[in-house]
Amino acid sequence: MKGLAAVVIGRNEGARLIQCLDALVSITPVVYVDSGSTDGSVEAARMRGAEVVCLDMAQPFTAARARNAGLDRVRDICDAGFVQFVDGDCEVVDGWLECATAYILANPEVAVVCGRRRERAPDDSMYNAHCDREWDTPVGDALACGGDALMRVVALDQVGGYDPRLIAGEEPELCVRLRAKGWRVSRIDAEMTLHDANITTFSQFWKRARRAGYAYAEGAHMHGASPERHFVKQTIRALIWGYILPLTILFSAVLGSVFALWFTLLYPAQIVRLGLKNGGTRPAFEAAWLLTVSKFAEARGVLEFHLRKAFKRPAGIIEYK
Incomplete structure (x- = not known):
């Protein structure tokens, strides 16, 4: 060999x-x-x-x-x-x-x-x-x-x-x-x-999740149309939880709609759902909280990628340590 x-x-x-x-x-x-x-x-x-x-x-x-x-x-x-x-x-x-x-x-x-x-x-x-x-x-x-x-x-x-x-x-x-x-x-x-x-630190965790969101967006841009739909689900999930839902809450609150409160409750409900799904232990709920919060950082990474593409700016590494 x-x-x-x-x-x-x-x-x-x-x-x-x-x-x-x-x-x-x-x-x-x-x-x-x-x-x-x-x-x-x-x-x-x-x-x-x-x-x-x-x-x-x-x-x-x-x-x-x-x-x-x-x-x-x-x-x-x-x-x-x-x-x-x-x-x-x-x-x-x-x-x-x-x-x-x-x-x-x-x-x-x-x-x-x-x-x-x-x-x-x-x-x-x-x-x-x-x-x-x-x-x-x-x-x-x-x-x-x-x-x-x-x-x-x-x-x-x-x-x-x-x-x-x-x-x-x-x-x-x-x-x-x-x-x-x-x-x-x-x-x-x-x-x-x-x-x-x-x-x-939370700052390190945030940067790591932001980098993941950037990778999701770039991967979906490159291979999202392939049969594998590479990173498409991850990108959509980040956008829903990190941008679309927060904006929906904001607009509902501005309009004085009671739905703003109900939409806000989706986040703790998601943490409880994920925590119970993974055993209901303290580590399970910690993981559920981190997964939910990470969607905000991932959404920012997705936006960074698309802004870079739109303005043709060079990419820079995102280091967390």
Whole structure:
């Protein structure tokens, strides 16, 4: 079989990057793509034997661009058939590489295989716990992977890799194009990575949700007309709860209509419904509250995308940490 390589991307990840690289000692080569770090990340990566690529920050940065740069470097130095992509704030757990490699070799129609990503410190904040629940997606054929995944290089070559223009949602968009070429994306029942979201404030949570809304809008703009209707439901849901319903409440209140109160009650009703649906526990209601509130941030992200398109402004990354 052709070899296995790893591509790690990061920016000022500090100790998280060291943990990430130390967990990849069994892979050669490991390519680290740095995006303007000022915390010694480049030197730390070189000390651990990684091939380092420093992105030209004069060009707009995206994670997709960084992953493509890492893949290009892998092609320059070896003939790898598979690449494990890892975000610099993640740590690959023992046994994942062997499990994922065995699976993708046994299933030649699979382009991407991912497993269970867990938060390193889910008890540190309700936002971290929310991320941990978000990663817990069903096993089997998947619509998307995250930043951590084992990918078949020939499949990536067939679709031209990641779209470097996307500031978020680049992995789901890549998976749409892979499936259009007949490839499968699989999630298997195996531990894959530990992720350190480190979200401790509402402001961080809001920015992350805003970025998701931007990704929904851009994904729907690119592939919404396809049979998959990529991100269309997510975009519509964000607009209904984040814009249409608030505007309806506002206009009803201006007109003095009693319906304003009833429309307002839809939000607590939604939180109760989601909380009870997921077990009625305190974490379930916390998750329901976060999901409901996030729609306002997502709606803002949707609006940002369409305003950018309308005024032909360049996209800028939305960082939450």
